[in-house]
Every structure is written in structure tokens, then in C-alpha cells.
């Protein structure tokens with residue numbers, strides 16, 4: 001139970017609701033059991049009349065009517081209280097589930113990129129959905145049934161012992177066996193349903209991927225192969241489900257069998273005692289039959305609840321594993337900073353944890369406020385890494401990055417990130433309207449600001465060309481837009497909040513050279529007093545920069561202005577010649 005201790009704070013938070021649930025449950029169980037002695041009493045009255053001990057038929061009638069009215073009253077009250085009990089426990093568990101989900105989600109948001117690299121998205125999703133649902137079964141049903149079981153058992157046993165102590169002993173003997181058997185069965189069911197769950201999630205991943213990659217599947221004509229793979233996966237899935245159903249099928253027969261044994265014991269032992277005169281009235285046997293049946297479900301639920309708690313413990317352990325991870329990127333300063341934007345790298349080296357690839361080796365450069373720097377280099381040279389390090393998506397291993405002369409680790413993290421407009425290489429757009437995707441960069445932006453940003457990113461005309469304009473909703477990953485349009489919407493998103501630093505990671509690669517020229521001209525205008533870093537594979541994006549650096553295998557191999565670099569032997573000159581040729585062709 002040590003992992004479930006994490007949830008105690010929620011029990012404290014909702015303590016009054018839980019305490020009222022407890023009182024309601026106890027009352028509900030007392031009223032639920034109340035009818036049994038009344039049935040016993042009614043049987044005794046009839047028995048007395050049959051035996052001739054009671055001769056007044058109107059007394060029998062009035063006694064029965066009185067009992068029936070009490071039974072109806074008690075049952076109605078018990079039903080109402082049971083309704084309130086569920087309303088309290090289950091509703092509280094839903095609140096706790098909501099709180100826990102929010103806690104996990106907020107924690108996920110605080111964790112650094114490295115965490116997301118090390119863990120699969122499916123795993124993150126499972127912990128926040130499946131695992132939290134399993135924990136809710138402990139917070140709600142498990143606690144509710146434990147209280148019900150405890151109350152019912154105590155009340156029923158008190159009644160039973162009062163009526164016939166010895167008979168009580170014999171009739172409750174099979175109940176612990178029932179509880180243990182149900183526990184074993186629940187564990188077996190859980191094991192198999194975990195396997196079913198795993199296969200189901202494989203099937204879901206496969207189906208989802210084949211829909212997302214349908215264009216590749218169709219163009220390679222591999223539909224028959226995909227169909228075969230799907231059939232194979234679904235066959236295994238079906239077999240695992242059948243395995244599960246086989247075990248589940250034992251559940252009710254087992255309960256019926258053990259209730260049957262208890263009933264036989266009541267009739268056999270109770271009957272003998274009645275015949276021997278040890279039990280005075282037939283009503284006791286009738287009461288016992290009802291008591292035993294009433295005890296069966298609570299006793300069976302002990303086994304079920306135990307297995308629920310075990311599952312919740314395992315799930316909470318998985319959730320805690322993530323909750324205990326500390327964000328690697330820490331904010332060391334609470335007061336906000338005003339950032340002008342001069343950036344300096346001093347002997348910066350950086351190795352990615354997961355791949356152990358040293359992406360940057362002893363890199364030093366400076367870009368002053370208002371200047372533009374272009375970074376050129378072959379693929380994998382470390383260009384994107386430079387941009388990621390400026391925004392502290394990762395912290396450097398060696399050396400120092402400073403902005404306005406202060407090490408970026410000493411700057412307020414929020415101020416640092418707010419002062420950057422970053423356009424990543426793989427522009428990601430949310431499944432929302434274009435307007436909201438751009439507004440993401442500045443939630444308070446007016447329509448005019450949105451249009452202005454889109455104009456500067458040369459995408460306004462495209463957007464107004466859509467029938468729903470800025471309200472066009474983008475599909476998953478913005479599939480309704482072309483690659484170049486996506487890039488430009490994400491440029492608009494980056495520039496809308498007028499940041500001091502603009503970082504563009506190869507974000508003009510999917511636009512034609514004319515549009516590239518247009519965007520660069522606009523950017524030149526809006527970035528007069530901003531620091532801009534443009535990562536590119538094209539000379540056209542770099543040539544107007546104040547400074548250009550060439551990265552090769554994580555090291556700066558050349559730097560200077562366009563006019564200098566085209567006259568120096570090296571990658572830049574070669575690329576320039578090649579791209580000039582392409583243009584002429």
C-alpha cells in the first residue's frame with residue numbers, strides 16, 4: 001500500500017464528504033437488513049397460526065400488514081440511502097480522479113524534453129488514462145464496497161448470533177472460502193485482462209499508424225500485407241479475449257455454488273436443530289437463509305476489492321515513477337527579466353543523453369542585439385541543437401550561453417522563453433482553427449495583430465483564400481495545409497508576440513524561392529531591433545545575414561559575412577556554386 005499513500009492528500013481534501021458517505025452507508029446497510037427479522041417474525045406468526053397457538057386471524061392479518069408496511073418503508077429508505085451512498089463515494093472518486101489527472105498532466109508539462117525522448121507517448125497516455133482509472137477503482141468502488149462489506153457483515157453477524165449462535169458458526173464457514181476463491185479468480189481475471197489490454201493497444205497502434213500512413217501504404221501497394229498483419233493481430237486479440245471470458249465465466253457459478261452450500265447448511269443444520277427443539281421457530285431458519293444470501297455479495301467483494309487494491313497499487317507505482325521525476329531544466333530565479341537579446345556562446349559542448357551523440361563541440365560565437373546570424377551546415381551538423389539550447393530545451397554540458405551578458409541558467413525561465421519566437425523544423429499545428437494556431441503565440445492578440453503576423457509570414461492571402469478563412473480548422477497535424485503553408489503559419493505564430501529573439505529552424509525549406517525572398521524581406525523589416533538566428537540549407541536564406549557560421553560535425557569550421565565566405569574555400573562556397581547552378585538551370 002506504500003504507493004497508494006500518495007493519494008492520502010486527496011482523502012484529506014474530501015474528508016467531510018467521505019465521512020458523510022461513511023455515515024450514509026452504515027445507515028443504508030442497517031435499513032437494508034431491517035426487513036429480515038420482520039420476515040422472520042411474519043413466518044413465526046403464520047407458524048403460530050398453523051400450529052393453533054394463535055387463533056385470532058385478524059391479529060395475524062394486522063401483524064402481517066404491519067410488517068409489510070415496515071418492510072416497504074425500510075426498503076425505500078435503504079434504497080434512497082444507497083443512492084446517496086453512491087452519489088457520495090463515486091462522485092468523490094471522480095473528483096479525485098480529476099485532481100490526479102490534472103496533477104499528472106501538470107507534472108508532465110514541467111518535465112523536460114529529455115523525459116519525452118526517453119518515454120514513449122503511448123506509455124505517457126496509459127499512465128494518465130488507464131492507470132488513473134485503475135486508481136479510481138480504489139478511491140471509489142473499493143472503498144465503498146469495503147465500508148459496505150464491513151457494515152453489512154457486522155450488522156448481519158450481530159443479528160445472526162443473537163438469533164442462533166451455533167447455527168451462525170456453521171453457516172458462515174463457507175464464506176471465507178468464497179472470499180478466497182473470488183480473490184484468486186479476480187487475480188486470474190486481472191492477469192488475462194492485462195494481456196488483452198496489451199494486445200488491444202498493439203492493435204490500436206497498428207490501426208492508427210496504418211490510417212495515418214495510408215498514403216504510403218497505397219502508393220507502395222502493400223494493402224494485402226497490411227490486411228494480413230491486421231488479421232494476425234486480431235486473431236491473437238480474439239484468442240486472448242476468449243481466454244479471459246473462460247475465466248470470467250467461473251465467477252457467478254462459483255458464487256452460486258458457495259451460496260448453495262451455505263443454504264444447504266442452514267436448512268440441514270437449522271432443520272435438525274428445529275426438529276430437536278433447539279430452535280424455537282421456523283422463522284429463524286427463514287431469517288438465516290436471507291442473512292446468508294445477504295452476506296454472500298459483501299464477502300465475495302472482499303476478494304474482488306483486494307484484487308482492485310492490488311491493481312491500483314501497481315498503477316499508482318507507475319504514476320509515482322513519473323511524478324517523482326524532477327524537471328531537469330530548473331528555474332533558478334523567480335523575478336522576471338527584461339531581455340534585449342544579445343546572445344553569446346562560449347566554448348559550448350553538448351551531448352544528447354539518450355543517443356550519446358555529441359552534437360556541439362566547443363562552439364563559440366556572438367550575435368548582438370538587432371543582428372542576424374545564419375547557421376549553415378550539412379544535415380546532423382548540430383544546427384537545431386544550437387537553437388534548442390538557447391531556449392533551454394536542454395542545458396549545456398560544458399561552456400556557457402549568455403544573453404545580455406547573463407548566463408541563461410540565471411535568467412528567469414519564463415522570461416527567457418517568452419522573449420523567444422521559435423519556429424521548429426517540424427512545424428506542429430494543433431487541430432484547431434488557423435486563428436487559434438496563430439494566437440497560440442499571443443493569447444490576447446487582436447484580429448488585426450493576427451492578420452499582420454500572417455501578412456509578414458506571407459500566408460495571409462492563402463488563408464483568406466480558404467472558404468472559412470482564419471476559422472478554417474486544421475486536421476490532425478494540420479493536414480489540410482501544404483508543407484509551406486504550415487511553415488508560414490508557424491512563423492506567424494512565432495512573430496506575433498513581438499519577441500526580442502527570433503529563431504528559425506530551416507522553416508523556409510518548403511516554400512519556393514520567391515516566397516522565401518518575400519518572407520525574408522518582411523522579416524528584415526520586423527527584426528530591425530531583434531536578434532535573429534536563421535538555420536538553413538539555402539544560401540538565399542543566409543546571404544543577407546550580418547554573420548554566417550558553418551557547422552560541421554558539431555564544430556564551427558568557417559564564419560564571416562556572405563561576401564567573405566564566397567571567396568573562401570569551403571562548404572559555403574561549394575554550396576553557393578551548386579545553388580547558383582541550380583538556379584541558372
Ligand SMILES: Nc1ncnc2c1ncn2[C@@H]1O[C@H](COP(=O)(O)OP(=O)(O)OP(=O)(O)O)[C@@H](O)[C@H]1O
Nearest residue numbers: 352354355357359378379380381382383384385386
Ligand atoms: N533529441 C535528440 N536526441 C538524441 N540525439 C539527437 C537529438 N536531436 C539531434 N540529435 C543528434 O544530434 C546531432 C545533431 O543534430 P541536429 O538536429 O542539431 O542537426 P542539424 O544540423 O539541425 O540537422 P538537420 O539539418 O538535418 O536538421 C545529430 O547527429 C542527431 O542525430
